[in-house]
Amino acid sequence: MKAARLFSYDKPLKVVDVEAPRIKNPSEVLVRVTGAGVCHTDLHIEEGVWREKVQVTLPYTLGHENAGVVQEVGDAVASFKKGEKVIVHPVITDGTCRPCRIGEDMHCENLVFPGITADGGFAEVLRTSERSLVRIHDLAPDDVAPLADAGLTAIRAVKKAASRTTSGSHIVVMGVGGLGHIALQLLRCMTNAVIIAADVAESKLRLAEKMGAHRVVDARRDPVKQVMDITANRGADVVIDLVGNDLTLANGMKMLHKGGTLIIVGYGGTLSVKAIDVIFSEFSVLGSLVGNWDELRELMELTRQGKVRVITQKGKLDEVNDILEQLKKGTLEGRGVVIP
């Protein structure tokens, strides 16, 4: 089968012929991938940012936002059968450790992350497990694939924001890219907050308005002052930072109201803050890592109800490097999806 693989860091992926995966243990499932989202994390992997975080031998196949059709199931798989359309939760979990038993899939003590620590979905066939699958029924795999990670990460952060706000609270979303445009739609259906979107590109601000932002802030022009103006100098109750560079993290802290929460989702930068400021204003800083299986199930339900849609730019597997390049330049609107 064809797969887009990373052979060395700082080089584009190569589309090559590899042996298709086979079922090795009875709880595994093979999914014929018909939609694989392209993520900023794929760029970070290429750049070697994750080199020390994960142990992986090159070459391997990237792609961790996958959807498709069940092609084959292991002998112990009872809840899915061949031909069903599914979205794939991005990690394979053991189901027996404590984090798994309380539903926190991302904290599994024996986690495998296809596309990051094992072969992923930029390929015709992906090996995963029964526990990772969520049915998508009448939805199209290539339309929903980015929800497996971009959407799932957005819903978890939005649920954290929703639990810390009330009607009329102010929530700022920094970055209106693949995650941001989904987060805005989710904030509209899960909160009654005033939603403020910030980005550095005019086209992204127009997108934010279409996706549900009540107010937009051009982040090139003193975004802290603009948020203060919108909130009558109170500041925001929650800032969701989907960018996570030094500047957005620093600005995020500065635009918080007392008792406010900074939720960090994007990464690459370092948050630097004085302890005294955190104490005096009782700020909270939360990390938010992808999402659990039930959050993916909930997201699929909202998608089927028509409350969430992903804007996608679709291409063939061979076009994966072009899509990554556009993502790097910031010219991609919504999310890139390859159809292997």
Ligand SMILES: [Zn+2]
């Ligand atoms: Zn586990």
